[in-house]
Amino acid sequence: MNRPSKDAGRRVRTGRGRTQSQVRWLERQLNDPYVKRAKADGYRSRAAYKLLELDDKFKLLRGSRRIVDLGIAPGGWAQVVRKVSPKAAIVGIDLLETDPIEGVAILQMDFMDDAAPAALEAALDGPPDLVMSDMAANTVGHKQTDHLRTMGLVEAAAYFATETLSEGGAFIAKVLAGGTDTELLNMLKHHFKVVKHAKPPASRKGSSEWYVVAQGFKGRDE
DSSP: OOOOOOOOOOOOOOBTTBOHHHHHHHHHHHHOHHHHHHHHHTOSSTHHHHHHHHHHHHOOSTTOOEEEEETOTTOHHHHHHHHHSTTSEEEEEESSOOOOOTTEEEEESOTTSTTHHHHHHHHHTSOOSEEEEOOOOOOOSOHHHHHHHHHHHHHHHHHHHHHHOOTTOEEEEEEOTTOSOHHHHHHHHHHEEEEEEEOOTTSOTTOOOEEEEEEEEOOOOO
16 A cells, blocks of 8 residues: 655644643644545544555455454544455444444443453354454553553453454454563464564554454364
């Protein structure tokens, strides 16, 4: 896929009650070529290009018939799926409200709720070929705590994938700098033929996010 070009930077004035961190965030948004491209292409977020770039590399979407989108809000990844694999059944879940997307079943609930896995399976009417997660825990400003909370979501997503995926299926999830924890990585390698880490170009250079991609689900242990 073609990468967006960079325009001259725009600066945002302080004032109007903005903090310095808010000013930096707004400047980054205004100057981000992926944000501009998303608006032009009709995607709800720049994150859509992360999935498009990962799909270019790993061929995750075409051929997938049933897909689970964990942390669907605001819906950019689901929009990509609808474009690349329009016949796929998609169910997404998020604690945040997500505007409707044609052809996508959206559950507004906490994925960590005990009832969430069964609700997702029921909405799909069959085992998924792909479980994808762009979930990240709300940050509290403490690096170690933030990492542990996000990796807890990744672990929950991975266990959901290994309990629901059809044989040969795939799992993709956002992780933080340092990649997947050793125990979880070993679990993925046990269940999948190929496990790799990738940082798509659409991920900001200063971001600590990476993605773990596991393909070729071997099936559940008897």
